[in-house]
Structures are given as C-alpha cells and as structure tokens.
Amino acid sequence: MWANRYFVFWLVILLTTALALLAAGQYISWGWMLIPLIFSGIGIRDLIQRKHAVLRNYPLIGHFRFIFESIRPEIRQYFFEGEMDGRPFSRKKRSIVYQRAKADVDSRPFGTELDMQQGGHEWIGHSLSPTQIASHDFRVTVGEGRDQPYSMSVFNVSAMSFGSLSANAIRALNHGAKKGNFAHDTGEGSVSAYHREFGGDLVWQIASGYFGCRNADGSFDEEKFAVQAQSPQIKMIEVKLSQGAKPGHGGVLPAAKITPEIAATRGIPMGVACISPATHSSFSTPIGLLQFIEKLRQRSGGKPVGIKMCVGHPWEFFGIAKAMVKTGIVPDFITVDGSEGGTGAAPLEFVDHVGMPLQEGLLMVHNTMVGIGLRDKVKIGASGKIITAFDLARTLALGADWCNSARGFMFALGCIQSQSCHTDRCPTGVATQNPTRARALVVPDKAERVYRFHQSTLHALQELVQAAGLPHTSALRPHHIVRRINDHEVQLMSNLLKYLQPNDLLDGNYRYQVYEKFWPIARAESFHPEF
Structure with missing residues (x-):
C-alpha cells in the first residue's frame, strides 16, 4: 500500500533522473528536464510540508483533491447535492468545521442557501434587546x-x-x-x-x-x-x-491489529483478540x-x-x-x-x-x-x-x-x-x-x-x-x-x-x-x- 501511495511520486523522480542522465550524455537537451523537475520539486515539497496530511500521504496525486475542492461550489449543484443528502454527514457542516479550524471567515454573502419553507427547518428567536456577554467560555x-x-x-x-x-x-x-x-x-x-x-x-x-x-x-x-x-x-x-x-x-479488536502500545494501554495480552x-x-x-x-x-x-x-x-x-x-x-x-x-x-x-x-x-x-x-x-x-x-x-x-x-x-x-x-x-x-x-x-x-x-x-x-437576549447558555429553554x-x-x-x-x-x-x-x-x- 505504501508503494501505491507513492507510485506517481517515485515515477516522476525516476523519470527526472533518467532524463538528467540522457541530457548529461547529450542524447537530449536539458530543456526536457524542466517539467519533470518542477513536478519532482512539488512532490518533495508535499512530503516535507506540515499543513496538509493528504499531501504528506499522497504526494502529487493528493493535489487533485484540492483542485476538486476549490471548484465544488460550482459542481456541487450538478453532481453532489443529491448524492450527499443521503450520506451520514452534510458537506455544509463539514465545510463549517474546516473554515473555523483554519480560521477562515465563515460569513456568507447573498443570504441563506436553506429552504426556510421546508418542514423541519429550525431557528432561534432573537430579542430586540440583545445582551452583551463578557466571554464565550461558557x-x-x-x-x-x-x-x-x-x-x-x-x-x-x-x-x-x-x-x-x-x-x-x-x-x-x-x-x-x-x-x-x-x-x-x-x-x-x-x-x-x-x-x-x-x-x-x-x-x-x-x-x-x-x-x-x-x-x-x-x-x-x-x-x-x-x-x-x-x-x-x-x-x-x-x-x-x-x-x-x-x-x-x-466489540472485537482482532489480534493482528493489537500493537504493543495498545496492549500496554488497555492492559491486554498480545496475540489475543480484545473483546x-x-x-x-x-x-x-x-x-x-x-x-x-x-x-x-x-x-x-x-x-x-x-x-x-x-x-x-x-x-x-x-x-x-x-x-x-x-x-x-x-x-x-x-x-x-x-x-x-x-x-x-x-x-x-x-x-x-x-x-x-x-x-x-x-x-x-x-x-x-x-x-x-x-x-x-x-x-x-x-x-x-x-x-x-x-x-x-x-x-x-x-x-x-x-x-x-x-x-x-x-x-x-x-x-x-x-x-x-x-x-x-x-x-x-x-x-x-x-x-x-x-x-x-x-x-x-x-x-x-x-x-x-x-x-x-x-x-x-x-x-x-x-x-x-440571554445572559448565559444555561438560560436557553425549549x-x-x-x-x-x-x-x-x-x-x-x-x-x-x-x-x-x-x-x-x-x-x-x-x-x-x-x-x-x-x-x-x-x-x-x-x-x-x-x-
């Protein structure tokens, strides 16, 4: 599985090395090196960067995920809306988590995307006399x-x-x-x-x-x-x-999945399924x-x-x-x-x-x-x-x-x-x-x-x-x-x-x-x- 994840990366590295040898032997011009060298650099950067786990695990090919993510507001309506509705978690809520975790602005222009006339829609009533709470550390x-x-x-x-x-x-x-x-x-x-x-x-x-x-x-x-x-x-x-x-x-944790660290933490023996x-x-x-x-x-x-x-x-x-x-x-x-x-x-x-x-x-x-x-x-x-x-x-x-x-x-x-x-x-x-x-x-x-x-x-x-208009979360009622x-x-x-x-x-x-x-x-x- 390790080889599968890194296959494209190693293929690019080998291609770059091979072209370098051919160029050194004057069989081809050094210009052939440019694109493979760029991709090799991207792959190496993916492996050593510390921000994106997907790229660290999938150098080069992991970029396809971010390409699709960048255009998803446009393609979602045509390809994903119906499919995602039945899945265990909505894309919208997942996006909210990502935005807040990355400290991105999560405000939205042009109003809501929700159908407020749909049965089941919920909201919280607001006051004409809002409160000012000193801290969000409830x-x-x-x-x-x-x-x-x-x-x-x-x-x-x-x-x-x-x-x-x-x-x-x-x-x-x-x-x-x-x-x-x-x-x-x-x-x-x-x-x-x-x-x-x-x-x-x-x-x-x-x-x-x-x-x-x-x-x-x-x-x-x-x-x-x-x-x-x-x-x-x-x-x-x-x-x-x-x-x-x-x-x-x-539940059962199969014996093959029990590592020495898991065994020590749980107080169980190695080589025996954990029940x-x-x-x-x-x-x-x-x-x-x-x-x-x-x-x-x-x-x-x-x-x-x-x-x-x-x-x-x-x-x-x-x-x-x-x-x-x-x-x-x-x-x-x-x-x-x-x-x-x-x-x-x-x-x-x-x-x-x-x-x-x-x-x-x-x-x-x-x-x-x-x-x-x-x-x-x-x-x-x-x-x-x-x-x-x-x-x-x-x-x-x-x-x-x-x-x-x-x-x-x-x-x-x-x-x-x-x-x-x-x-x-x-x-x-x-x-x-x-x-x-x-x-x-x-x-x-x-x-x-x-x-x-x-x-x-x-x-x-x-x-x-x-x-x-409330002083604390404890004041919230049905x-x-x-x-x-x-x-x-x-x-x-x-x-x-x-x-x-x-x-x-x-x-x-x-x-x-x-x-x-x-x-x-x-x-x-x-x-x-x-x-």
Whole structure:
C-alpha cells in the first residue's frame, strides 16, 4: 500500500533522473528536464510540508483533491447535492468545521442557501434587546458538593479511543483541549501515553472491557482503577453502558491489529483478540450499577462519576431512576448518546435502527430526572452529530447542560470522511495505526485547528445567546427554538415536546403515555420489568 501511495511520486523522480542522465550524455537537451523537475520539486515539497496530511500521504496525486475542492461550489449543484443528502454527514457542516479550524471567515454573502419553507427547518428567536456577554467560555460545574468538582466547558471532545484513532490524532486532540481548557473523553480504550503528553483535561471512560483497570480474566480491578484515577489530569469518570453507534453490541479488536502500545494501554495480552462484552460483569441490576458508581467515586478521591448511554427500553432507565430514589446514590452526570451519533464502524442495522435518537433520549433523561426531583443534582451531557453553534444552542435548550462532539473534532484534525477507518488506510492519518500514514498528521498544526474550531464555535454560540437576549447558555429553554411543521405552520419546541414538572413521577402524575405505561413496571432491583 505504501508503494501505491507513492507510485506517481517515485515515477516522476525516476523519470527526472533518467532524463538528467540522457541530457548529461547529450542524447537530449536539458530543456526536457524542466517539467519533470518542477513536478519532482512539488512532490518533495508535499512530503516535507506540515499543513496538509493528504499531501504528506499522497504526494502529487493528493493535489487533485484540492483542485476538486476549490471548484465544488460550482459542481456541487450538478453532481453532489443529491448524492450527499443521503450520506451520514452534510458537506455544509463539514465545510463549517474546516473554515473555523483554519480560521477562515465563515460569513456568507447573498443570504441563506436553506429552504426556510421546508418542514423541519429550525431557528432561534432573537430579542430586540440583545445582551452583551463578557466571554464565550461558557462552563458548567459537574459534581458540585463532591471533593473534586469539575468546571466543564459546554463543548468538549466526545469519546474516541486510542486504537480507533492514531497516536498523533490523540495527541493533537489533547493538545488542543489543553490550550482551549475543555475536556477530552478517552473513549473505552483507556488512558494512553498520548493522552498524558500535553496534560489536557480527561474524562476517563470505563466500559465493559475495563481497559486500564482489569484483571487477566477481564473483570474489574479496583486497585488498578484507584491508582490511575488519582491522576490530576483525570477530571471525571464515565461508566459506558452503551454507545449511539451500536447500542447493545460488544466489540472485537482482532489480534493482528493489537500493537504493543495498545496492549500496554488497555492492559491486554498480545496475540489475543480484545473483546468488549455487550454487558458489564461488575453489576447486573440498577442498584448494582449505582453501587459501582459509588465505589468509583470513593476510590477516585471524590471525582465526579456518571454514566454514558444511548437510551433503549424506557423501563430500564426508569429502573435506574428508581434505584437513585431508593438508595440515595446519585450519579453526578449522565451523558446521553444519540443513535445518530458515532464515528466508529458498526453493523448497518445498528447504525440505522437501534437506539433512541438524541432528541428523544435527551428528553427522556431530562424529564425523568425532573420527575424524581433530582435534575439539579444530575448534570446531563449530550452527543450525536453536534457540530455547529446552533446544534449546541438547540441541544442545550432541550435539556442538556453541555455537549460533546466526535466527528466535528475529527474534521478539525483533517478527516475528509473517506469512510476507510476500518481498513487502516486512513488518507489523513486520523484513524489508522499505520505509522507511515499517521506521520502525515502533524500534531502542532492540527492541535491549533482543534483549538480554533472549539473557540470559533463557542464564539458563534455567544453571538446566538446574545441575539436571543440571554445572559448565559444555561438560560436557553425549549421556547427559544422554533420549528417549521409545514408550509404554513410553525411551533415552539416547548409546544411540540412534552415536559414533566418537578416530582411528577414521585407524586404519580405521569402525564404522558411512556411514563404511565412503563414507570409502574420498572424496578430498581432488576433491568427486567415487572409485567
């Protein structure tokens, strides 16, 4: 594969050398050297430049991508519009990330390209009395009242593991997070040396494989956890129950793909496939889950501990809520992962048809915490195709306290969505363990882009919040967001979505069918309902 990427470059070099020998022997004139020499120089420059990962991996031929990119506004209408509509991510949002990461001006002349009469179009209401907010560094305190609470940015890097991403990608993300003072979720692959190199804030995700804190048989090792959790760089602990890309599905990292670095990071042996079970072995009931959370909180020295999940059966989450009421053990946060999210490979049916989308999952988690009177004690994070400042504003208005983004920060790293992550042949060095491909990603340059994307997006969020006449993102509510239903009807999101009042579930005021039907049968003692 290395030869394929460099074939044209080496062909030009050989041609230049051959022509030079012929010219030296006076078989041809030196004028024949001009064009091959120019192309040789371009190829050498591509290899040593540090700005474009595609050119470092594909000298000479990589320029075709930038040629097509430069004319895409003209050719998109004729060739790409329909094709891109069905793909997992819109070209428009990807362009926004690239512009902000590169510090390009992202203002647009001649108005919007959106069809504002189309059903589903949304906007935020503006005020005739806009506010002036001193800073775009919006933050929320997680674990208030704990020994080590964390002041968290409202926009952070979502979970992506070392192993899924290259070492250079992890280094660039964490360096950018350090510079911008936002959090970097480790993903289930544990904390690698590359996460630690620049000292950016980490959310350590612990999944069913207990990577980084496991015994030889794959069970949880409390002592190993305690040692690693004491690191001041680790700000929060996240117990992953499921993920949006493939909820309810385990994972396998084939033995052939396990490098010595991955083995050391995860605490697994070389030469054996790495299994991520679909369920945890440390608990099997809602009460057991909360007891596990309390154990992690104590052994970490009082750091915030929470759960991450893509919501599935309502009665299972209601059982967790009932367990909170029964035991008095409350997670510090819940990260809701929408089924539309996920940057990793997953079976097609799981990608399209398993798990609740973010809006429905977020609404259920928020409503349930309100209904049991614990919303002020449990912070809620959200992830699932959140990229733009409006995505942030909308999600915060619907009930989240902060948002995470995976693909947005991948695009900031230079990902071009080639969808070759599973092949280990990522053209930009983002999602590969091939060292020659990964070297194309230059850490200082991409860390700066990660930082700029974060800062520019929050600055845009600041402008939206100011335009709405609000003092902070925490003041966003569903009635600030408007949705077009059809050609002649619009509705406030507060009228379209159903919200509970404080303590409704405790008082038996179920209000809506999902609670009326499933709350009574949910059990704190089991994930299985009491039919």
